Amino acid sequence: MKLTLHVWRQNGPDEEGRLETYDAPAVSPDQSFLEMLDDINEVLVTEGKDTIAFDHDCREGICGMCSQVIDGVPHGGMDRTTVCQLHMRVFNDGDEVFIEPWKAKAFPIVKDLVVDRGALDTIIQAGGYTSCHTGGVADGNALPIGNPTAEYAMDAAECIGCGACVASCPNSSAMLFTGAKVAQLAVLPQGEVEAKRRVNMMLEAGKELGLGNCTNHYECQASCPKGVDVKFIAKLNREYIKALL
């Protein structure tokens, strides 16, 4: 099939950006979206033109590196799918496709579709861990954790840290990202000990980074490639209130 692409090009963080148009004349339905962009870049190389920069790595939907807004929706709007797992069979011949980077003040653009998501690391560094030292911990079975609790923690831990939640939120809020980590650790006995301190530190870090607060748009859940549930934002709020008391 044949597509027309409008791609955000920006040379560096302080440069002006603009949409540029490219033809994709021979797209196979079995290709992934990134393989389609690879083909465009191959043509640009033969023309001696600068290629489109985009982040990608595992190409199997787990590393969280790929990050593109496709037709206004982070990761392209296919349910529970990262850009690298989005296959071209969902497009139609003749489609015009708009490709932009994550847009959030906390994620400055590095080049074209590549952004700096260091803000998410800063939130984890603020408290997204249990403060256990290597060695000297109890046997793995010492504290039984019921299956439903383990499953709840795992649902939260599905997050791949891609930042789509921030990119889709009108407030650029990272509360789904933060809530998922807070909830995962708060329900486990190993993490409960530090729950109060953790939620305060992580929320404070988000505030300092210029990330907004949740006002219940639920865009984050809709764009999350792993289907992380907004119930973890509710849990985050409960943990925050518990920490205040």
Next chain:
Amino acid sequence: MILDGKCPSGPIETSWDRARFENKLVNPSNKRKYKILCVGTGLAGGAAAASLGELGYSVHAFCYQDSARRAHSIAAQGGINAAKNYPNDGDSIYRLFYDTVKGGDFRAREADVWRLAQVSNNIIDQCVAQGVPFARDYAGYLDNRSFGGAQVSRTFYARGQTGQQLLLGAYSALSRQIKAGTVKLFPRREMLDLVVVDGEAKGITVRNLCNGEIESHWGDAVIIASGGYVNVFYLSTNAMGCSVTAQWRAAKKGAYFANPCFTQIHPTCIPQHGEHQSKLTLMSESLRNDGRCWVPKKAENCEKPAGEIAEDDRDYYLERKYPSFGNLAPRDIASRAAKEQCDDERGVGPGKRGVYLDFEDSINRLGEGTIAGRYGNLFEMYEKITDENGYKQPMRIYPAPHYAMGGLWVDYNCMSNIPGLFVLGEANFSVHGANRLGASALMQGLADGYFVIPYTIAGYLAQTKPGAVTTDAPEFKESAESVKGEMDKLLSINGTKSPSALHRKLGSLMWENVGMARSEESLKDALAKIPAIRDEFWSDLKVVGSGEVFNNQLEQAWRLADFLEFAEVLCHDALNREESCGGHFRTEHQTDDGEAMRDDENFCYAAAWEFKGAGNTPELHKEPLKFENVKLAVRSYK
């Protein structure tokens, strides 16, 4: 030269305990004076950086990704082994040790494998303490499943995302140290040189991938934990950025590369579908717990839909050939068996390079819900890529390059032949021999990072003066200039071929000639053709963009330049090893029914290669392997 692995002598059961005691210690108040550089933040690197930071060392950690949470360890699906024996099914440290030595086809170092098995239990405890949400039963206890090459259930898992959860555990420990100030993280950096001063590793030269700056970093010791090199085949299950570069740069500075021909081809991957494919996707080996591999008995049935092929016309070839292990035969054996069926023209799907993995019996026995509970995310992924529903029709799978058992040579302390250079995880060679068993890579990465390097690095540091060499040493300037020179050279060739076109060319040559089956003829052919591709690279490469900004093309070209030198060493190793063992199958050395024939009399050694310049034959150094606990025997899974 005969290499000494410096293994502790005496009874193996106490070898690691004795080695730990005999190792020197660094005084707690002196630790912060030592700076350690750690390249790679996967399971091995991330765990090492975090644990060394906790001990009080000053650690600088580097990764090419934008965050320490993205290394390719994250993609491991199935699980992590440990000898906990929670299911009461006969497991023990000794059995895990035995299975791993046998699974590696007797080409691993016994003492290293023992240590791995011994600390495996600590890993599970550590991960639980970090909040890793392992699968648990309704009583709240940890659940296990079985994996290829073992007859006990010793694999711990977190849905189909065990690697992700373990990496996030290590990443969280690392994040805690970054916050504490003991670890400084340098993301989006590519290591492009090892700086060696007076014969010892004292620093690295890296490129900042965002602004192109070439940076010098000094350290009292350098750790390389940069993963494996199977992207030398271009199409593999590795991430796009995985490369041999960090390892190879060390090799070019004199570090020996051991057993590069031991590459693992994973049996359960989604078959290739087209010319422009960029990678192959793995489906966890755990699927073989409930899926049965088969192909049609008759070639004329291969075009028919699977459902129209009668039970009697199906060949469950793994169950037929290996009745005691069946579909859970180890990876090398399962991969070769799949290839045999396809070579026999009984493959299925496009190009007939595929076999069925069928869940019908399990679904009938356990219900679709149970199967979905175990592997739901894998079925989903399969459908996204192939547009086929694995519950309704059998999946199609085919082997793909997945893991490198070979790597930089290290002694028992994980130190290479260059003093001060330590190598961890997939990047070293020591524990998997010629074939890695499923769920052992995660175990090794975390064992090396959490429980081995914190002890062994002290033995080296205790005898060096902290901060004695810094970036003021002339070697750093020389290194930075040579890296800059290389970058200018790559950017100025101005030919016509893109890096990926040339990588694809190298990859297809390597896959055809040095893939699942190798012969003297195919290896000599590859050795004749690689220099031509290398010449084409240096004369007709086109890298667009500049060196001063983010440039994917330049990164890819640079990594390919190293693969083009490394590939030759891999071929030399495969040519030298005149035997079949594990993932290395020489067609000249097989039994009448196609099983691998090992030659213990002549090849019971680790082959460590010293690079002598591109196009020159590398020099072979041997480390003889002794098997004092597990008797050398023909490895049978029948």
